[in-house]
Amino acid sequence: MTVGALDRMRTAGRVGRIQALLWRRPWMRAALLLGPGLTWFVVIYLASLVLLLITAFWQINPFTTAIERVWNIDNFRTLVTDGTYRLIILRTIGLATAVTITDAVLAFPFAYYMARVASRRVQTALFAAVLLPLWASYLARVYAWILILNHDGVLNWSLLLVHLPPASLGYTNWAMWIVFSYIWLPFMIIPTYAALERIPPSYLEAAADLGARQGRSTWDIVLPLALPGIVAGSIFTFSLTLGDYVTPLLVGGAGSSFIGNVVYGNVGIAHNIPFAAALAVVPVAVMALYLLGARRLGAFEAM
Amino acid sequence: MEGPWVRFALRVWAVGILLFLFIPIALVIVYAFNVSTIQSWPIPGVTLKWFGQTWQDPEVRRALLLSVEAGLMATAVALVLGSMAAFAIHRFQFFGREVISFALVLPLALPGIITGMSLNSFFAFNQITFSLWTIVIGHATFCIVIVYNNVLARLRRTSSSLMEAAMDLGASGWRSFVDVTLPLISTALVAGALLAFALSFDEVIVTTFTAGAQNTLPLWIFGAIRLGQRLPEVNVVVFFVILITIVPVVIASRLTGGGAAGRVEAVAAAEEL
Numbered sequence: 206m207t208v209g210a211l212d213r214m215r216t217a218g219r220v221g222r223i224q225a226l227l228w229r230r231p232w233m234r235a236a237l238l239l240g241p242g243l244t245w246f247v248v249i250y251l252a253s254l255v256l257l258l259i260t261a262f263w264q265i266n267p268f269t270t271a272i273e274r275v276w277n278i279d280n281f282r283t284l285v286t287d288g289t290y291r292l293i294i295l296r297t298i299g300l301a302t303a304v305t306i307t308d309a310v311l312a313f314p315f316a317y318y319m320a321r322v323a324s325r326r327v328q329t330a331l332f333a334a335v336l337l338p339l340w341a342s343y344l345a346r347v348y349a350w351i352l353i354l355n356h357d358g359v360l361n362w363s364l365l366l367v368h369l370p371p372a373s374l375g376y377t378n379w380a381m382w383i384v385f386s387y388i389w390l391p392f393m394i395i396p397t398y399a400a401l402e403r404i405p406p407s408y409l410e411a412a413a414d415l416g417a418r419q420g421r422s423t424w425d426i427v428l429p430l431a432l433p434g435i436v437a438g439s440i441f442t443f444s445l446t447l448g449d450y451v452t453p454l455l456v457g458g459a460g461s462s463f464i465g466n467v468v469y470g471n472v473g474i475a476h477n478i479p480f481a482a483a484l485a486v487v488p489v490a491v492m493a494l495y496l497l498g499a500r501r502l503g504a505f506e507a508m
Numbered sequence: 509m510e511g512p513w514v515r516f517a518l519r520v521w522a523v524g525i526l527l528f529l530f531i532p533i534a535l536v537i538v539y540a541f542n543v544s545t546i547q548s549w550p551i552p553g554v555t556l557k558w559f560g561q562t563w564q565d566p567e568v569r570r571a572l573l574l575s576v577e578a579g580l581m582a583t584a585v586a587l588v589l590g591s592m593a594a595f596a597i598h599r600f601q602f603f604g605r606e607v608i609s610f611a612l613v614l615p616l617a618l619p620g621i622i623t624g625m626s627l628n629s630f631f632a633f634n635q636i637t638f639s640l641w642t643i644v645i646g647h648a649t650f651c652i653v654i655v656y657n658n659v660l661a662r663l664r665r666t667s668s669s670l671m672e673a674a675m676d677l678g679a680s681g682w683r684s685f686v687d688v689t690l691p692l693i694s695t696a697l698v699a700g701a702l703l704a705f706a707l708s709f710d711e712v713i714v715t716t717f718t719a720g721a722q723n724t725l726p727l728w729i730f731g732a733i734r735l736g737q738r739l740p741e742v743n744v745v746v747f748f749v750i751l752i753t754i755v756p757v758v759i760a761s762r763l764t765g766g767g768a769a770g771r772v773e774a775v776a777a778a779e780e781l
Contacts, residue, residue, distance in 0.1 A: 232602065234600070235596045235600040238599075239592065239593055239608070241588070242589035242590065242592055242652060243593070245589055245648075245652070246611060249627070249630065249649065250615060250649050251611065253623075253626035253627050254614075254622070254626045256630055257625060257626040257629055260629055311525060314517075314518055314522075315522050315525045317518060318522040319522070322515055322519070331526075334526060335529070340754060341533055341754050342726070343712065343726075344726050344730060344733070345729075345746040346532060346533065348536060348742065349532035349533060349535055349536035351733065352535060352536065352547055352549075353532060355548070355549075357546070357547075357548030357549060359535060387528070387532065390529065394525075419510060419511060419514055444617070444618070447619055448619015448620055448713075449619070449620075449621070450621060451712055451713060455733055455734065464621075468621055468625055469716070472717065482629065485626075488622065489619075489622055
């Protein structure tokens, strides 16, 4: 036997021993596999989130803008008492609600068509067609709407074709409403479709046999059964609108700041990270409440 | 059952939604060929000259290079850590398993501004200066989730008896992993990697908080649109970014048999546990 072969056997033995050890102790394997990813998450992500929460209770020195680790709730007090911030928070939540409702209304008939009318092949094609825009660059889609809503854009050109007066939607809250509804629409369609597809056709046949008209069975059977799906979709449309600041900056007007814009401004320009952190807690708190409500409506089973 | 009128109305609605979804994308592609520097409709003529000029622009080139570097590295980190986590969650039952699987999707479920903001204060707190690495850390944090979900979904669909059979026949754990498990999940890995890259390549919100003064391609577009400058080049870059983000997704969905719905399914998968 050569030295090389012996060496190989010894290595194999060592590897084998380690393998046997790992095989006998599954928790060790689990720890080895999960360890690096989990460390990454705990050390970088979760630590950052906790730090964010803590920073919200600190303050900055108004002259040097250095962070002072003095515990207080002044940041939160400012949020509640200052009319400007209250308005911004209300605007953000209000628009997120409007976008969610719009997307639900747009998505439901489409998802219904996908799930109950379209053939199998059309169904697959539509599914892909809905997903594709979701992945086509976010900025590209916002930019597309800037071009459309422009004074010389496609919208006014089409209005002129049908002899209507030009609209000036660019840089308004209306523009934000349109762009957000457009961008997040696929997030609403997919869960709604998933919920509708799971409704057994026999339910509707039974309703029809018992004399229910189309409208009645849609209202009394389809809608309640699809509701968890719609709520699941609304989690995305609501949360994504709530945390956005790019669209308000690009298509919103002068008076259309979102929570995100103030956060961004306080991080980048004012260097008031404690205040930005306090403001960032608002969407997290709103989302936590929203998720609790959604859970009760059974949205998590529908996703 | 739906009457003919209802069916007709639904069909019209569906066509309307499809137009609504695709007209803006088609339009923005048309603008890349706009001969004028003014972005009005209809475009006065068609040209390819902006493609050359954009390609020659050193700022765009630098931004593209940074985006590709950050995307590749974030994808590499995500591939290793994400698939390892998926194996662990799939194979083992342990205390806190549900909590971990929920925590893993937080970066996708929470608004991007929270992730960006918290990473930003984390870097500031630890006095880490912004570099390629801070961008990679930011991107990898949500790319891990994409890979994790793709691999986990595939593992759930493959039976573990195949691997057990290999081991009964004398293959070592490593050997059966390389010869049996890896081929089974390889397309899920590729799909996860492509989706992670597409997500990273397009990311704006987290990146603005982790890039400092550096410009990735989306940050360059963002800045140019805000200032309303060099819009012909923006048109070309946007056209290119659409291609770059859509092509990987199309390939990925082919590889996973249409299963790579990405973000929506990512969150859904975690809730299923």
